[in-house]
Amino acid sequence: MGKKILTEHISDPNLHKLEVYQQHGGYASLEKALKKMTPDEIVEEVKKSGLRGRGGAGFPTGMKWGFIDKKSDNPHYLVCNADEGEPGTFKDRYLMQCNPHALIEGMILASYALNANKAYIYIRGELYYVLRILEKAIAEAYAKGFLGENILGSGFSLDLYVHPGAGAYICGEETALIESLEGKRGNPRLKPPFPAVSGLYNCPTVVNNVETLATIPWIVNHGSEEYAKIGIGRSTGTKLISASGHINHPGIYEIELGVTVDEFLNSDQYCGGVREGHSLKAVIAGGSSVPVLPADLILKTKAGEDRLMTYESLSDGGFESGTMLGSGGFIVMDETTCIVRNTMNFARFYRHESCGQCSPCREGTSWMEKILARFEYGGAQAEDIELLVDISKNIEGNTICPLGDAAAWPVASAIRHFRDEFEEHIRRNGCYFE
Amino acid sequence: MEQKNTTISFSPDSLELVNKIIKRYPEGKERSALLPILHIAQAEFGGWLSPEVMDYVADLLHLLPIEVYEVATFYSMFNLEPVGECVIEVCQTGPCMLNGAGEIIKHLEKKFNIKVGETTPDGKFTLRAVECLAACGTAPVMKVGTEYHENLTTEKVDELVNHWCKCGKMSHLNPYQE
C-alpha cells in the first residue's frame, strides 16, 4: 500500500467532526507552527517539500507563496479554489465532505505563512450540502479558538468564510474566481499583474486548490524532507486521482506519484481494469482539458518506457505523444466509445463555458462544436478535418485565459491519434457506433 | 429614483442571514455578497429571479439594477424565467455520457413528455441537462435542489420521481439551511 496523507483516516465516518479529526492527530501542526515557527519558515518548508499545485497547472506552491508582495501596505488574502468544474474531477468535493478540517487547518497555516487575516473558500454553487458541512466545521474551529482573534495566544488572527459560486466553470480560473468573489461576472483578468501582486480587491492574494491546502498540515507536522521522500523527481508527494469511465472500480484514489499507469489502471487496489469483456481504447489522464491518448501511448511512452503517474512522465513526448497530469481526472474509454462523439461532447462543454471575452475562444469553440456535429450526424466533408485543426491552432495561445487552450487541445489530440475514425465518419456520413 | 416595489422582501430570518453574510466581506466590498444573496433570493421567491427580485437585491446592496442583471445572466444556476416546483438537473458531460446519462435523460423526457429545458404543463417538474457536477465516479448523476443523486438507473429515477410527486417536493431550498 502506498503512503496516505489526505485519506489516511477517511474511512472513519466521523472524521468531519473536529473532535474526531483531533483524535487522529489533527490540528497538531497548528500548535507547532504558531508557537515554534515563523511565517517565513513555513514558506521555506513548503518550498523544500516540492509540493506543486493540485488544481491543474502544477505550479510549485512554495514559490507561489514567495511571490506575495510583502512591500504592499494592503491586506493579504488567501482564497481556496473549491470550484472543481473540470470534467472528470471530483476529488475536492470528496475531500471537503469527508475531511473538511484538513482543509481548514491547511488554510490557517497558509494564512499565517502569508500574513493574511481573511480567507475565503470559493466553492462551486451546486455543492450546497458541502457548503453546509464546511460552515459547521468552521464554526467548530472558531469555538475551539483555532479561528478568530489571537489564535492559540499567538497574536495571529484569522477569519475564514465559505463563498458559493453559481454554476460557471470559468470561475475555476483564478482571476475569474477573484472577479466572481468580488460580486461580478466571471471574466478572467489579463495577467500580469498576477494575483500575488494584485488579486482580490487589488490586494496581494494567493489562490490555491483544496487538495494543495489540505496537504500543508502534513508537511508542517512531518517536515519537508519526509514529504519529498514520497514520489519521484519533481513530482513529490501523493495525489488524489479521480477515476471514471469504463472501469471496474471508479472512485477517488490517493496514489504516491510514480506508480505506473498500468498498475493504476489494472490493479485491484485502484481502477481494477477496464470493465468486463471490454478492452482499453483511450484515456484522458488529467481532466477533460488535457490531450486524449490511445491505449498504447498511455501505457508506454513513445520510447517504449512504462508511463508513470507523474507530471513529467505523463507529459513525456510533448503533445505529439504525451499528455498532462492536470487535475488528475482519469477518464477511461473502452472500445465501444466513439471518439468523435466524446470530442463533440467536450466541445459543447467549452462552448457553453466560454466567458465570451476573446473572439478566438467565443467563436472558435462554437465552430468546433458545429463542425464536430457534422461528423457525428452527417454532412462532414474531407476538408473539415483540416478546418478543425486550423481552428484549434488559431485558438491556442491567442486568448486571455487558458480555457481557449483547454478547448483546443482535446480536439487537436483526438484528430492526431484517431484521424481514421474521423475519416470513417465522413465515409459513412455519420456515427457508426452502437 | 424609480418607484420601489414594496411587495418583495426577505423573511426576517433570511434578512438576518443576508446581513450576516454581508459582514463577511471588508467594508466597502459588500458587492461580494451578491452571489450568496441571489441564491437565497432565488430559493425564497419561487425558484427564479424576476426583475423585481433583482431590483430588490440591488437595493439591499446599494447597487445599480444593471449590476445585478449582468451578474445574474452570467451564471447558469440563476433562473431568469419561472421554473417548475422541482427542477431536475441531469449531468450530460463526457464521463456521465460514457456511463448512461443519455438513457436517463431520454427516460425522463418520455416520462414527463417534455424535452430538456421544458417544464411539465402542471408546473411540477422542469428537466435540465447540465455540465459536470463533480461526481463523475458515481455516474450517471443528477442534482435536485440541494441534493445529489448518484449511480442512477431508470428504476431509481422512477422511485425518486414518485417520491417527489407524493411529498410535493420543492427544489428551491435555501443553501444555508438543511
Ligand SMILES: Cc1cc2nc3c(=O)[nH]c(=O)nc-3n(C[C@H](O)[C@H](O)[C@H](O)COP(=O)(O)O)c2cc1C
Ligand atoms: C478554465 C480553468 C478552470 C480551472 N478550474 C479550476 C478548478 O476548478 N479548481 C482549481 O483548483 N483550479 C482550477 N484552475 C486552475 C486555477 O486557475 C489555479 O491555477 C489554481 O487554483 C491554483 O491552485 P494550485 O496552485 O493549488 O493548483 C482552472 C484553470 C482554468 C484555466
Ligand code: SF4
Ligand atoms: S479564453 Fe475564453 S474563457 Fe478565457 S477569457 Fe477568453 S473568452 Fe473567456
Ligand code: FES
Ligand atoms: S461528468 Fe457528470 S458529474 Fe462529472
